[in-house]
Amino acid sequence: MSSPNPVNLQEPFDAGLATRADFTLDQPLHLYGAVDHAVWKQLYTRQTALLKGRVCEAFLDGVARLNLSSEHVPSFAAINTQLTPATGWEIVAVPGLVPEQVFFEHLANRRFPVTWWMRRPDQLDYLQEPDCFHDLFGHVPLLINPVFADYMQAYGRAALAADNVGALPLLARLYWYTVEFGLIRDAASPSGVQIYGAGIVSSKSETLYSLESAAPNRLGFDLARVMQTRYRIDTFQKTYFVLDDFAQLFELARTDLGPLLATLADAAPFAAGAVLASDRVINRGTQQGWQTDGDV
Template sequence: MTMPVSSQQKTIHEAALATSYVVPDVTSRKNQGLAHAEDYTLPQPLDRYSDQDHQTWEQLYQRQHALLPGRACDAFLAGMDLLPMGANRIPVFEELNEVLHQATRWRIVAVHGLIPDEVFFTHLSQRRFPVTWWIREPDKLDYLQEPDVFHDLFGHVPLLMNPVFADYLQAYGLGGVKAQHLGALPMLARLYWYTVEFGLLKTSAGLRIYGAGIVSSRTESLYSLESLSPNRVGFDLLRVMRTRYRIDTFQKTYFVIDDFQQLFAATAPDFTPYYEDLSKRPALGAGELIASDEVLQRGDQSDWSDTADI
């Protein structure tokens, strides 16, 4: 049986890897008449938000805000509490930036939607997080093809209030610029997917969510922690960079970190020899387990889709 599709969206990397990617109609419609700067940013078009847009934000915000205590990690929940972000309206980016920049020197910048990889990495390397300004339509609450403001803002920004995670994401951006020149983007994309988007954290109280693709999704917030179907495996950098993933359904494997310092330390070395080593090894399937894995849970595969891995 295939589980219902979660509200996960394609990230910048999936657009690069899926050669048949076409800009969705909703993106074109939302951005009609809006120009962007050379770095693909634009002022947040506050006058474009309708009452329905704010109601959609409220619906998404309220259900995730009620669901995440006891499921999301403490750092995410603390970031939510500190940011001027509530249910009543789509947040104003500059109001968020006043708090975010003071805390970790990060800022968010508005973009039309998916942007070229080199631009995305450059923004991260300079502590700017690109946020799609528009919000999904009411009939697409649980799935859309690419990120919107709820996924980008609610899912990603609260953890940027955490200094260690904020440094990790900047290091990832710096590494992305280099990976492009080395032809190693697919390997680095897997690291982003299994940490920033779909990562789990081990705590004394049990597993907790920190990945944005999970915390912004009602269904995957439940599935990632409670389902017997997926594997849950201890984080290992090279293992993660070999592992394909799913963009059309729930993940077959979640990688679990001990803390954010582990992530930051993992990005410290020069990845060039890693890429050279990994290029000689076959990629692993999204649900594949290997002898060296620290298996926290071997999934029973009951709800796995038979569609292709990325």
């Protein structure tokens, strides 16, 4: 699973596999066919070429350290032999999207749920629900980075607490604008920013749009602002929030979010494309191609 949003739990691929109470299962390596491996290879080759100069070094370092295969769908167990000794995280196979509470429990205990099945060849450029490529290639490389690893566990714990006090939408926005669609400053990059969010990293079109399009806003990261900002699940993002560096996540992982959640619980959210007078504006979007409704 890749995002803490209300989900349809109907499995997109019914292989008759038994799942445990925590929705995990044994990765069915025997069920991957030649088409699955070919799709993985095509996506891996395309994205690794496209991401050069566009993605943060921590992500590329993670890909190298995990020794991700470029030829076939990787074994989760093999990845864990590199990941777990480094940061204490492990990946667990799941049939697809899992309930929010289950997802947060996994994160809080340094387990990342990875959808086991691969998309079809006709779904290379768009897939409504996360598949193995999105979850594994998009999310897992940064889990070998100690700062990001701590942030993800802290997020899981904070989300469990937020769920108990009815503040989960605030945490869902934080996940969306960091883990899924986050950018980070990089003076050496032509656009001044680079990618680290999994929703961008695993998508050819969003990789190009997030960095090169004039349409979206790119705003400096501010915790309260992010948690109050709605987002898009059906189109490119109207706004991307940009970290100064991963030290911001280091501090966030050690922040008690309780008081801020209480303060913001009843605050009206901002539109996905809003630019406020208080924002640190890196690029103000032209809004070209934006839809006027559909913010989540």
